[in-house]
Amino acid sequence: MINVSTTPAGTNCLLLGISPEEAAQIKLPTRYIGRKEEIYQDYLRLIDEHLADIIAGRVDEMFELKQFAEALFIHPTHLSNVIKEHTGYHPCYFYEQKLLKMAKELLLDNKHSVADVAAILTYDPSNFTKWFKSFEGITPSKFRRLHEQR
Numbered sequence: 298m299i300n301v302s303t304t305p306a307g308t309n310c311l312l313l314g315i316s317p318e319e320a321a322q323i324k325l326p327t328r329y330i331g332r333k334e335e336i337y338q339d340y341l342r343l344i345d346e347h348l349a350d351i352i353a354g355r356v357d358e359m360f361e362l363k364q365f366a367e368a369l370f371i372h373p374t375h376l377s378n379v380i381k382e383h384t385g386y387h388p389c390y391f392y393e394q395k396l397l398k399m400a401k402e403l404l405l406d407n408k409h410s411v412a413d414v415a416a417i418l419t420y421d422p423s424n425f426t427k428w429f430k431s432f433e434g435i436t437p438s439k440f441r442r443l444h445e446q447r
Contacts, residue, residue, distance in 0.1 A: 333383040336369065340380060340388060343368055344395050352399065352417060359419050362388055397432050400425075404441050411437045 343365050350356040365388070366373040380388045396418065403414040414437065415425035429437045 333379050336371070336376065336379050337383050339369055340365060340376065341391060341395075344392055348395060348399050351419065352403075357419065393432065397429070400429060400437070401433075401440070404437050405444055407441075407445075411441070 347356065347360050347365075351359070362377060363373045366376040369376060371379075377388055380386070380391075384391075400414060400418060403409050403417060404411070409417070411426070412422045415422040418425065420428065426436050426438075429440070433440060435443070
């Protein structure tokens, strides 16, 4: 569908409107899809590096999306939009999943108390327990007890 519209300056311009069915058939250039995948993989790599730095004690605070975007030299909104469009998930989903995996690994190592694990991951112990329970459905202590019995 093509419409002619008049701009505020009085000139005519063509507006191209397409149906949702037509939009679904439009294919993105492979280099654009490749760039999305590149940004996504770079983001995952940065998360892994950052969490390794946290565990090693080289960094004492968790990055936010803004810091990851800065490291990738892109705007935070662009990073968020690209990852959501490419994967269907918000970037925080991947960050939280990797953080949860790290927390579980640390909890399974009995040389760290739950408070120590919280501190390593830059959490206050009570906030860590709430955060862990919201994702895992059980407290860190209960998670540890369940896995000690196996």
